[in-house]
Amino acid sequence: MIGKKKLSTIRKEIAKSWSATGEDPIQHLERQIASARRKGERTEVMEGLKRFLESPRKRKPRKPRVGTKKRKTLAK
Numbered sequence: 001m002i003g004k005k006k007l008s009t010i011r012k013e014i015a016k017s018w019s020a021t022g023e024d025p026i027q028h029l030e031r032q033i034a035s036a037r038r039k040g041e042r043t044e045v046m047e048g049l050k051r052f053l054e055s056p057r058k059r060k061p062r063k064p065r066v067g068t069k070k071r072k073t074l075a076k
Helices: 007-019 025-039 044-054
Strands: none
Touching (some): 007 044, 025 044
């Protein structure tokens, strides 16, 4: 989580905003980064956003299944 938002929510918001343009967001960022580097500008934020979009979503680990407890048999 970043602040009060989950990463999945942030990913959805970014995808929704870029889907309106119809362009691949990663390619768009690569062009912006290349342009900024040619101008001698800083690119850390754009590179971080690109890594964030490229990174695979982390899966939650499975919870262990709760099984029945073995009963002790009483020997008479």
